[in-house]
Amino acid sequence: xxxxxxxxxxxxxxxxxxxxxxxxxxxxxxxxxxxxxxxxxxxxxxxxxxxxxxxxxxxxxxxxxxxxxxxxxxxxxxxxxxxxxxxxxxxxxxxxxxxxxxxxxxxxxxxxxxxxxxxxxxxxxxxxxxxxxxxxxxxxxxxxxxxxxxxxxxxxxxxxxxxxxxxxxxxxxxxxxxxxxxxxxxxxxxxxxxxxxxxxxxxxxxxxxxxxxxxxxxxxxxxxxxxxxxxxxxxxxxxxxxxxxxxxxxxxxxxxxxxxxxxxxxxxxxxxxxxxxxxxxxxxxxxxxxxxxxxxxxxxxxxxxxxxxxxxxxxxxxxxxx
Numbered sequence: 328x329x330x331x332x333x334x335x336x337x338x339x340x341x342x343x344x345x346x347x348x349x350x351x352x353x354x355x356x357x358x359x360x361x362x363x364x365x366x367x368x369x370x371x372x373x374x375x376x377x378x379x380x381x382x383x384x385x386x387x388x389x390x391x392x393x394x395x396x397x398x399x400x401x402x403x404x405x406x407x408x409x410x411x412x413x414x415x416x417x418x419x420x421x422x423x424x425x426x427x428x429x430x431x432x433x434x435x436x437x438x439x440x441x442x443x444x445x446x447x448x449x450x451x452x453x454x455x456x457x458x459x460x461x462x463x464x465x466x467x468x469x470x471x472x473x474x475x476x477x478x479x480x481x482x483x484x485x486x487x488x489x490x491x492x493x494x495x496x497x498x499x500x501x502x503x504x505x506x507x508x509x510x511x512x513x514x515x516x517x518x519x520x521x522x523x524x525x526x527x528x529x530x531x532x533x534x535x536x537x538x539x540x541x542x543x544x545x546x547x548x549x550x551x552x553x554x555x556x557x558x559x560x561x562x563x564x565x566x567x568x569x570x571x572x573x574x575x576x577x578x579x580x581x582x583x584x585x586x587x588x589x590x591x592x593x594x595x596x597x598x599x600x601x602x603x604x605x606x607x608x609x610x611x612x613x614x615x616x617x618x619x620x621x622x623x624x625x626x627x628x629x630x631x632x633x634x635x636x637x638x639x640x641x642x643x644x645x646x647x648x649x
Contacts, residue, residue: 336572336573336576336625336626336627337625337626337627338351338354338572338573338625339569339625354576358538358539358542358576358577359576359577360541360542360545360576360577360578360579360580361545361549362545362549362579362580363579363580363630363632364551364580364632364636364639364640365636365638365639365640365641366632366633366636366638367632367633368580368630368631368632368633368636369575369579369580369581369630369631369632370575370579370580370581370582370583370630370631370632371398371399371551371580371581371582371583371631371632371636372395372396372397372398372399372582372583372585372615372631373397373398373399373400373401373553373582373583373584373585374386374390374397374399374400374401374584374585374608374611374612374615375400375401375403375555375584375585375586375611376401376402376403376559376586376587376593376594376604376607376608376611377400377401377402377608378402378403378404378408378593378594378596378604378608379402379409379413379417379596379604380413380416380417380420381601381605382604382605382608383400383417383420383421383608384420385605385608385609386400386608386609386611386612387420387424389608389609389612389613390612390615393612393613393615393616394616395612395615395616395619396619396631396634397424397426397615397634398426398427398582398632398634398635398636398637399426399427399428399429399478399582399637400421400426400427400428400429401428401429401430401431401478401480401506402417402428402429402430402431402480403431403480403593403594403596404431404593404594404595404596405430405431405432405433405435405467405595406430406431406432406433406467406468406470406471406476407433407434407463407467408595408596408597409430411470411474414430414471414474414475414476415474415475418474418475418476419475422475425634425635426635427477427478427504427637428476428477428478429476429478429479429480429504429506430467430471430476430478430479430480431479431480431482431508432464432465432467432468432471432479432480432481432482432486432490433455433460433463433464433465433466433467433468433486434455434456434459434460434463434464435453435454435455435460435482435483435510439456439460453482453483453508453510453511454482454483454484454485454511455482455483455485455486460483461483461485461486461489464481464483464486464489464490465486465489465490465493467479468490468493468499469498469499472499472500472503477500477502477503477504477637478503478504478505478506478637479503479504479505479506480506480508481505481506481507481508481527482507482508482510482511483511484511484522484525487505487507487522487525487526487527488525488526488645490503490505490526491505491525491526491644491647492526492647494526495647502638504528504529504637504638504639505526505527505528506527506528506529506530506531506553507522507527507529507530507531507553508531509531509532509533509534509553509555509558509562509584510562512530512531512532512533513530513532514532514533514536514540515540515543515544516543516544516546516547516548517547519532519544519547519548519550520547520548520643522550523548523550523642523643523644524643524644524645525644525645526644527550528550528551528638528639528642529550529551529552529553529582529639530550530551530552530553531552531553531554531555531584532544532552532553532554533562533563534554534555534556534558534562534563534565534567535563535565536554538570538573538574538577541574541577541578542577544578545577545578545579548643549580549640549642550639550642550643551580551581551582551639552578552580552581552582553581553582553584554574554578554581554582554583554584555584555585555586556568556571556574556583556584556585556586556614556618557585557586557587557588557614558586558588559586559587559588559590559592560588560589560590560592561592562586564588564589565588566588568614568617568618568621569621571583571618571621571622571627572622572625572627575627575630579630580632583615583618585611585612585614585615585618586611586614587607587610587611587614590603590607590610591603593607
C-alpha cells in the first residue's frame with residue numbers, strides 16, 4: 328500500500344497557478360512507489376565525491392553548520408588512492424556520527440590502456456577489463472572491509488556478482504553493502520532488476536530518467552535507488568532540485584545525492600587538486616541544504632529514514648550455485 332504521506336506534498340507554485348486557472352493535472356496515486364527503507368523512511372541523503380579525510384572533515388563541519396543530515400558519504404577515486412591511515416581516519420570519523428562510508432573499488436576501464444573507451448562509442452566504459460582488473464577490485468574490497476569500510480562502490484557487473492558471492496561466502500562481512508555506480512546505472516526496469524539480483528543493495532540510475540521511468544522501475548523492484556539531484560557535468564549536469572518531492576514519491580526508497588554541476592572533474596584525486604576538492608565538497612553540502620529547504624517549503628520533508636540506517640532490507644538475488 329502506498330504511504331499516504333507520499334502524496335501529501337504541495338507541488339511547486341500550486342496555489343498561485345490554480346488561482347490563475349493554470350493548475351496541473353492531478354497526481355495519479357498509482358504512480359507512487361509502494362516501497363520504503365527497512366526501519367522506516369522513504370529517503371536518505373548522500374554526499375558524493377568526498378575524496379579523503381580532509382574533504383570529509385570539510386563535509387562534516389559544513390553539515391553541522393547548515394544542519395544537513397547525512398546517511399552516506401561516498402568517494403569516487405578508489406580505495407587504491409587512499410593509504411590505510413587515510414581509510415582508517417575516514418572510517419573512524421564517519422563511525423563517530425553513524426554515517427555510512429562508501430569507497431569505490433579498483434581499476435576501471437577509463438583509466439586503463441584499452442583504446443575502446445576513448446572512441447566515440449565509449450565502448451566498455453568503466454568496466455573492469457580482464458581478470459587482473461577484476462582481481463584489483465576484489466583486492467580493494469578485501470582491504471577496505473578489513474579496515475572497517477562497510478559499503479563498496481562498484482562499476483562492473485562481474486565485480487558486483489563476485490563481491491556478492493564473496494559476501495555470501497563470508498570472505499567479506501555479510502553486512503557489507505554494494506552500491507552500483509552512476510557510471511553504469513541501468514535505464515530500464517529489466518536492467519534494474521538484474522543489478523538487484525546480482526547483489527546490488529543500492530542502484531544509481533542516471534539523472535536523466537523521467538518520472539515515468541522511475542515508476543516503471545518501482546513496479547518491478549524495491550531495491551534502494553540512488554539519484555543525483557544535481558549531476559556532475561560528466562554525467563549530464565542535470566539539476567532536478569524542484570522535482571525532489573516527486574522524485575521521492577515515484578522513486579522511494581531513494582538516496583538523494585547532492586552533486587555539483589559546473590565543476591571540474593576531480594578523479595583520481597591528489598593533493599594537486601586540494602583547493603578545488605575542498606571547495607566543491609563544501610558546496611555539495613550547501614546544495615543539500617537548498618534541496619532540504621525546498622522539501623520543507625513544499626511540506627515534503629517528512630518520511631526521512633532514521634539517521635544511522637544503512638541496510639537495504641530483503642532483496643531478490645540470483646541463486647548462487649555451489
